[in-house]
Amino acid sequence: MHRTKVKVVAEALDANNTIAAANRSDFDRAGVRVVNFMSAPGAGKTALLERVLADLAGVRVGVLEGDVQGSIDADRLAGLHVPVVQLNTSPGFGGECHLDANIVRTALPSLPLDDLDLLVIENVGNLVCPAEFRVGEDRRVMVCSVTEGEDKPLKYPLMFRTCDLVLVNKIDLLPHLEYDLDKLLYNVDQVNPGVERLLVSARTGEGIESWRAWLMGIADREGTLA
Numbered sequence: 001m002h003r004t005k006v007k008v009v010a011e012a013l014d015a016n017n018t019i020a021a022a023n024r025s026d027f028d029r030a031g032v033r034v035v036n037f038m039s040a041p042g043a044g045k046t047a048l049l050e051r052v053l054a055d056l057a058g059v060r061v062g063v064l065e066g067d068v069q070g071s072i073d074a075d076r077l078a079g080l081h082v083p084v085v086q087l088n089t090s091p092g093f094g095g096e097c098h099l100d101a102n103i104v105r106t107a108l109p110s111l112p113l114d115d116l117d118l119l120v121i122e123n124v125g126n127l128v129c130p131a132e133f134r135v136g137e138d139r140r141v142m143v144c145s146v147t148e149g150e151d152k153p154l155k156y157p158l159m160f161r162t163c164d165l166v167l168v169n170k171i172d173l174l175p176h177l178e179y180d181l182d183k184l185l186y187n188v189d190q191v192n193p194g195v196e197r198l199l200v201s202a203r204t205g206e207g208i209e210s211w212r213a214w215l216m217g218i219a220d221r222e223g224t225l226a
Helices: 002-030 045-052 072-078 101-110 157-161 171-176 181-191 208-219
Strands: 033-039 061-067 084-088 118-122 139-145 165-169 196-199
Touching: 002 101, 033 045, 033 208, 045 072, 045 118, 045 208, 061 072, 061 101, 072 084, 084 101, 118 208, 139 157, 157 181, 165 181, 181 196, 196 208
Parallel strands: 033 118, 033 139, 061 084, 061 118, 139 165, 165 196
Antiparallel strands: none
16 A cells, blocks of 8 residues: 555656646746745745835746635735736645646746746745645745744755745744744754755845845846846
8 A cells, every 4th residue: 555655646746747847848938937935824925025026127027826715915916016827726625735737837828928037936835745846947935934933944854955045034023032043044954955045024124135136136047137
């Protein structure tokens, strides 16, 4: 039984990777860079996007917004006047806890890919499944809120190990918490040594310029943006 389960999971991931490669080909053909944006629920992904998407200095950006149900976050981002497509995973038992390559592929015809430089895929809030499924992205960013505790890199290592940037959000709350920031950063290095990290606050704006500059650097693959 255990061997059968492993085989089924491996086949599912192989199928996903095939579709992710097709997505990647479409993104490359359109000249779009793609960021897979991940975190636990409530870590602040949407708030961090609200801080930067309206002012990326010439970068044409679009968003795929993943949620189990509803369009609350997509409605917030649509107010920034950028193309936003909602992806809900609710059909089925309780809804999928992640976006996979096929779900993303169903949304591509709704996006003006030829008119974009950067596509941000805001994944479903979850620290496990999104890390397992490639969707055709260039880079992975995960948000770790200080309200989650310092142990999350050790408890959910794959999420931290597969990301290219860790945003430590809600640092404005540090004076009000019994929280060891150095311990968190040490734990991050235990699972992904040397990974880039930024300390940010979506509420106060601390670190937001660095977050904006990082996104602009990803979009400007040839160094040609004005």
